[in-house]
Structure formats: C-alpha cells, structure tokens
Amino acid sequence: MPAAFEILEHTADIGFRAWGDTREHMFENAALALESVAIELDAVEPKRPFPIAAAGEDEESLLVNWLSEVLYYLDGRRVAMSRFQVDYLDAHWVSGKAFGEPRDPVRHPAKVIVKGVTYHQLKIAEEGGRWRADVYLDI
16 A cells, blocks of 8 residues: 655655545545644544534645644644544535544654644645645644
C-alpha cells in the first residue's frame, strides 16, 4: 500500500505531503498528517466520532479550512483523533467524521505546537490517478 503522507522539510515551518486515491482520501490523509505532526498518535484510540465540516471558496481554501477544523478539535476542544472519514465533498463543502478520544497529555504527548494551517506553498494536484496535497503549518 502506498504511503498516506510524508513530512516535508522547511526552514521556518513544517509541512507534509498527503496522498489519496480520491480527493476524499487525500483530505482524510491530510488530517491524519496534521495530527501526526502535533501529537504522538500511537496511543490514540478512535473511540467515538466527532462531526467535522468546512466550507471554502475553492479547493485550496476548502482544504485549509478542513485542516483548521482538525486543529480546533486538537487544541480548542482537546480531542486527539487517529482516523478521519470524509462523507461528502464538493467544490465548496466537506463534511465527515473524526474518530478519537479526549486528549490526555500523558497518553497523547505534544510533539510540535501547530499555530495554524497556511497557504504558503499550498498545492493540490491530481497526478497519475492519485491526489496530492502539499501543506505547510505555522509552528
């Protein structure tokens, strides 16, 4: 099975490249990549679903807003998530579920404090039948 995402090197920020066989899977894997940058995922149990949705003017803003919602759950609602499911995706709306549990600082230690999702070098493309997103995070 091909990799779902990889971490990208950058001088001031941190980024990732997420893939998916569909746009939906790419959005799911981008959310998982964001979580993996911020916290240790090994102990996160996908105990319950949390609804997650975002709107955007275009594909790029839609992805940034989706990932910003993931970050809100992580920091604002203190939820650690280890699985994502996109149920609906069109040009201006994405909705689905994130599966996780209340964040426990002992079981889910922070790796990097992510302040936000940026548009810096943001790229979404379909290549060879697979979708790819390059995303950089403000840390």
